[in-house]
Amino acid sequence: MKKFSIVIAGGGSTYTPGIVMMLLDHLETFPIRKLKLYDNDEKRQHMIGEALKIVLNERAPEIEYTYTTDPEEAFTDIDFCFAHIRVGKYEMRELDEKIPLKHGVVGQETCGPGGIAYGMRSIGPMIELIDWMEKYSPDAWMLNYSNPAAIVAEACRILRPNAKVLNICDMPVGTLRRMSQIIGKTPKELDVRYFGLNHFGWWTSVKDKEGNEYLPQIREYVKENGYLTQIEVDTQHMDPSWQETHKKAKDLLAVDPRFLPNTYLKYYFYPDEVVESANPKYTRANEVMDGREKNVFSAAREIIEKGTAEGSEFAIGSHATFIVDLARAIAFNTHERMIMIVENNGSIANFDDDAMVEVPCIVGSDGPEPLSQGKIPEFQRALMLQQVTVEKMVVQAYIEGSYQKLWQALILSKTVPSAKVAKKVLDDLMEANRGYWPELK
Numbered sequence: 001m002k003k004f005s006i007v008i009a010g011g012g013s014t015y016t017p018g019i020v021m022m023l024l025d026h027l028e029t030f031p032i033r034k035l036k037l038y039d040n041d042e043k044r045q046h047m048i049g050e051a052l053k054i055v056l057n058e059r060a061p062e063i064e065y066t067y068t069t070d071p072e073e074a075f076t077d078i079d080f081c082f083a084h085i086r087v088g089k090y091e092m093r094e095l096d097e098k099i100p101l102k103h104g105v106v107g108q109e110t111c112g113p114g115g116i117a118y119g120m121r122s123i124g125p126m127i128e129l130i131d132w133m134e135k136y137s138p139d140a141w142m143l144n145y146s147n148p149a150a151i152v153a154e155a156c157r158i159l160r161p162n163a164k165v166l167n168i169c170d171m172p173v174g175t176l177r178r179m180s181q182i183i184g185k186t187p188k189e190l191d192v193r194y195f196g197l198n199h200f201g202w203w204t205s206v207k208d209k210e211g212n213e214y215l216p217q218i219r220e221y222v223k224e225n226g227y228l229t230q231i232e233v234d235t236q237h238m239d240p241s242w243q244e245t246h247k248k249a250k251d252l253l254a255v256d257p258r259f260l261p262n263t264y265l266k267y268y269f270y271p272d273e274v275v276e277s278a279n280p281k282y283t284r285a286n287e288v289m290d291g292r293e294k295n296v297f298s299a300a301r302e303i304i305e306k307g308t309a310e311g312s313e314f315a316i317g318s319h320a321t322f323i324v325d326l327a328r329a330i331a332f333n334t335h336e337r338m339i340m341i342v343e344n345n346g347s348i349a350n351f352d353d354d355a356m357v358e359v360p361c362i363v364g365s366d367g368p369e370p371l372s373q374g375k376i377p378e379f380q381r382a383l384m385l386q387q388v389t390v391e392k393m394v395v396q397a398y399i400e401g402s403y404q405k406l407w408q409a410l411i412l413s414k415t416v417p418s419a420k421v422a423k424k425v426l427d428d429l430m431e432a433n434r435g436y437w438p439e440l441k
C-alpha cells in the first residue's frame with residue numbers, strides 16, 4: 001500500500017498529540033512514510049515536537065519525523081497538510097469571548113462577533129498556508145479544520161478557488177456519534193441527510209444501511225435529554241460547558257421538531273440565555289487553558305523529562321478519526337459519505353449557488369461531490385441567508401479593508417441586537433486585534 005507524507009500545520013496545537021496518536025493507531029489503513037509538524041510558535045512547537053519525537057521513536061521508528069517553523073521544510077514533499085491553526089491562540093480567543101460579553105452580546109469562538117474577529121485574524125495566515133502548499137507540493141491536499149470554518153471556507157472560495165482544500169468540521173461527526181449511541185448503533189452503520197452552513201444546520205434523516213429511519217426515535221430522546229448521553233462518547237466535547245450545550249439541543253428541537261439541530265444554533269436562537277448564564281470573567285477559553293492546554297503540555301513535559309512515553313502517554317484523539325477517513329477517501333478513492341463544507345451549486349435547491357454550505361458529500365480522489373438535499377423550508381432558508389451573508393461580508397470586509405462592511409456584518413448577525421451595540425463591540429474588537437486584522441477604513 002502507498003505510504004503518505006503529512007504535515008500538521010498548527011503542530012504546537014493541543015490537538016496535535018491526540019491526532020498523531022490516532023494516526024499511529026491507523027497505520028494499517030493509512031500508512032505514513034513521513035510526518036512533519038509545522039507551527040509559527042517556536043516554543044510550543046519545540047515542546048510538542050520533542051515529546052512526539054520520543055513517542056514516534058518508541059512506536060513507529062520507521063516514520064521519518066521532524067518538526068519545524070520553516071515553511072519550506074514543512075511543505076516540501078508532502079501529500080497532505082492537516083491544518084488546525086488558531087491565529088492569536090487562546091489569548092485572543094479569550095478576548096473574542098469577553099469583549100462581546102462586556103456589551104451583553106454572545107461571546108463565542110465561532111458564532112457572532114467573536115467568530116467574526118477570529119475570522120478576520122485567520123484569513124491571511126490560512127491563505128499563506130495554502131500558497132506554501134501549492135508552491136512546495138503542488139499535488140498535495142489540505143484537510144482544513146481550523147476555525148472559524150465557515151469564514152475560512154468562504155475566504156478559500158473567493159481567494160483561492162482552485163486550491164485543493166477540503167473544509168470539514170468535527171461537530172456533525174461528534175453529534176452523529178451521540179445519535180448512534182442513543183439508538184444503539186455505530187456511526188459507520190448510519191447514513192444521514194443534513195443541510196445548513198457550518199455550525200448552523202439540521203439533520204433531516206438518520207438511516208441504517210437497510211434504509212430504516214431512526215430520526216423519530218432520536219427525536220423522542222432529544223426532546224427529553226438533548227444530545228446528552230450516559231456513556232462517554234468522545235474525548236473532545238466533554239467539559240461542563242459542552243454538557244450544557246448538548247442538553248440545550250432539546251430547546252433547539254422545540255423550534256422546529258421536524259429536524260435534529262446542530263448544537264451551535266443555541267447561540268442564534270437563545271442568545272439572551274447564553275449571555276445570562278455566561279461568566280464574563282471565566283469563559284470557554286479559560287476552561288481550555290486551565291484544562292486541555294495544561295494537561296497536554298504537562299504530559300509533553302513529563303515525556304521529555306522521563307525520555308520515554310511509557311506511563312505518561314498522550315490520549316488518542318478518537319474524535320478525530322474523521323480526518324483519516326477523509327484522507328483515505330482522497331488517497332484511495334473510497335467514496336466515503338461525509339458531511340463537508342462545500343460550494344452549494346444546487347445541492348440545496350432553493351439556496352444560493354455560491355454559498356458555502358454544509359451537506360453530505362461522496363468523497364473520492366477528485367474531492368467531495370455534494371449530494372442533493374432538495375428544497376429547504378423558508379424558516380431555515382431565511383436564517384441561513386442572513387448568516388451566510390454575515391460570513392460573505394466578513395470576507396469582503398477583509399479584502400476591501402472596509403470598516404463599513406464589517407460593521408454591517410455584525411449588525412446582520414442574529415446574535416447582535418442593534419447597530420449601536422454592533423459598533424461598540426466592533427470598535428473594541430478592532431482595537432484588541434491591532435496587528436492581526438488588516439487596517440480598516
Ligand code: NAD
Nearest residue numbers: 010012013014015040041084085086125145146147169170
Ligand atoms: P491551540 O492554540 O492549542 O493550537 C493552535 C496552534 O496553531 C498554536 O500552536 C499556534 O501557535 C499555531 N498557529 C497559529 N497561527 C499559526 C500560523 N499562522 N501558522 C502555523 N501555526 C499557527 O488551538 P487548538 O485548540 O488546538 O485549536 C486549533 C484549531 O483547530 C482551532 O482553529 C480550532 O478551532 C480548530 N478545531 C477545529 C475543529 C474542527 O473539527 N473543525 C475541532 C477542534 C478544533
